[in-house]
Amino acid sequence: MIRIKFQQSLDELKERLLVMAGLVEQAIQRSTEAYSSRDAGLCELVRLSEPAINRMEREIDQLALDLLAMEQPMAVDLRFILAVIRINADLERVGDQAVNIAGRVVDLGTQPHVDLPVDIPRLALLAAAMVRKALQAFIEGDAEMAQAVLLLDDQVDDLNRDAFRSLGNLIKESPDLAPQALNALIISRNLERVGDHATNIAEDVIFWVRGADVRHHSMEAD
Amino acid sequence: MGVDIRVENLNAWYGAVHTLHDVNLRIPANHATALIGPSGCGKSTFVRCLNRMHETNPAARAEGKVMMGDVDIFKDATPVEIRRRVGMVFQRPNPFPTMSIYDNVASGLKLNGFRNKRVLDEVVERSLRQAALWDEVKDDLKKKSGASISGGQQQRLCIARALAVDPEVLLMDEPASALDPVSTAKIEDLIFKLKSQYTIVIVTHNMQQAARVAENTGFFLMGKLVEFAATTKIFTNPSDKRTEDYITGRFG
Structure with missing residues (x-):
């Protein structure tokens, strides 16, 4: 008893999630590149990608729901499907964050250019690397990489x-630069949320592979 | 009330074939415990040891210790005494076909010499109520035979018959595998209700059923108890790779 059809469905679920992740x-x-280049065209591409991401989220949820109902998965298979459902929701939220960033970049493009005391590209690089690494851990089923x-x-x-500190100071010292500083603050905050979603994805990989729930570990330690 | 069952180093043989290997586990009182595993894994042999039915086969023997409460079932009691304390329900309902519904339920007590009609009436009603069958058969108790009712009703009749002698343990060997989904749900509801009064051990091939009815589950493979744990643990995150491979359908 190998359950060929079920295994193929699990593979399909994984493939679809990876397409959405892409x-x-x-x-x-694109949204962070657009920040550096103030490229409104890239921002438009980000905005246009949202419906496709949302559609994929619904399709993946439906496939996962069908498998839960029709195949009654157990143990590692059950944990895998549960992890996919959660990762799916986190990826969709990351997509929303990209749209938010693109919106702020478009707004920045309408304002006089100033050098802001914030390293958004570095933050973006780090947040994107977290997402990539979490997804790589998912592809390879590698809990250590997720850790x-x-x-x-x-x-x-x-x-x-x-x-927040440096942009807050800037607003106090130069209130006329507040619009640009606020846009950068929101972008920074969205990138921080991307990092949080990558963390969730990594925790879901650990749950799938090891059966261990490592969420909120720091809160429990308090 | 149910009793704890402690099994220590239980081994069983059919002729030269060693069918159970050093089984150790504790089945808690007033809980439902499920035993799962592929065909021939030893789970039915195991439950047949618990009421000393295994040894009714002349070629079969069992060694080890099974404590039912404070009673060592191999040393402190006869097989007949043990079977009064341990009721059993099988895959195929097996009512006595020529007996009425009433006599089916009363048969165990009558065999033990009970003749008081008022007591027998009370026990028959109580047992049929416990088995959730009373309302369906109360008007035909002595008119209909045990074989004339539906398969699901027959299985509940067998449960009533097992309960009539006031056992402490109820063994169920695939009690719903020959039943339709509605009758299966009734048996599962019964298990849920009865476990407050009895220790229930259920052998099942249906893993969803084990997950639904049992607090603890044991996985048998090739005569060995591979893993015994809380049912939620077994079905979400088993410790042994063989358990995981079986319940996810990767072998079996």
Whole structure:
């Protein structure tokens, strides 16, 4: 008893999630590139990708629901499908974050260009690397690689805090630059959320592979 | 009330074939415990040891210790005494076909010499109520034979018959595998209700059924108890790779 049809369906679920992940990664990459180049065209591409990401989210959820109902998966298979459902929701949220960033970049494009005291490209690089690494851990079913993603989140949080501090100071010192500073603040905050979603994805990979729930571990330690 | 069952180093043989190997486990009182595993894995042999039915086959023997409460079933009691304390329900309903519904339920007590009609009436009603069959058969108790009712009703009749002698343990060997989904649901509801009064051990090939009815589940493979744990653990995150491979359908 190998359950060939079920195994094929699990493979299909994984493939579809990875296709969606590709779209989401592209959206994040485009939105952060657009920040550096103030390219409104790239922002438009990000906005246009959202319906496709949303559609894929619904399709993946439906496939996962069908498998739960029709195949009654157990143990590692059950954990895999549960992980896919959660990762699916996190990826969709990352897509939303990319759209938010693109929206702020478009707004920045309408404002006089100033050098802001914040390293958005570095933050973007780190957040995108977290997403990529979490997805790589999912592809390879590698809980150790997923564990490494969790450690990166502190760096993203620190950069976001730095951004809030320096941009807050800028607003106080030069209120006329507040519109640009607020846009950069929102972008920073969205990238920090991307890091959080990557953390969730990594935790879901650990849950799938090891059967261990490592969510909210820092809260439990408090 | 149900009793704890402690099994220590239980081994069983059919002739020269060693069918159970050093089984150790504790089945808690007033809980439902499911035993799963592929055909021939030893789970039915195991439950047949618990009421000393295994040894009714002349070629079969069992060694080890089974404590039912404070009673060592191999040392402190006769097979007849043990079978009064341990009721059993089988895959195929097996009511006595020529007996009425009433006599089917009363048969165990009558065999033990009970003749008081008022007591027998009370026990028959109580047992049929416990088996959720009373309302369906109360008007035909002595008119209809045990074989004339539906398969699902026959299985509940067999449960009533097992309960009539007031056992502490109820063994069920695939009790719903020959029944339709509605009758199966009734048996599962019964297990849920009865476990407050009895220790229930259920052998099943239906893993969803084990997941639905049992607090603890044991996985047997090739005569060995591979894993015994809370049912939620077995079906979401088993410790042994062989358990995982079986319940996910990768072999079996």
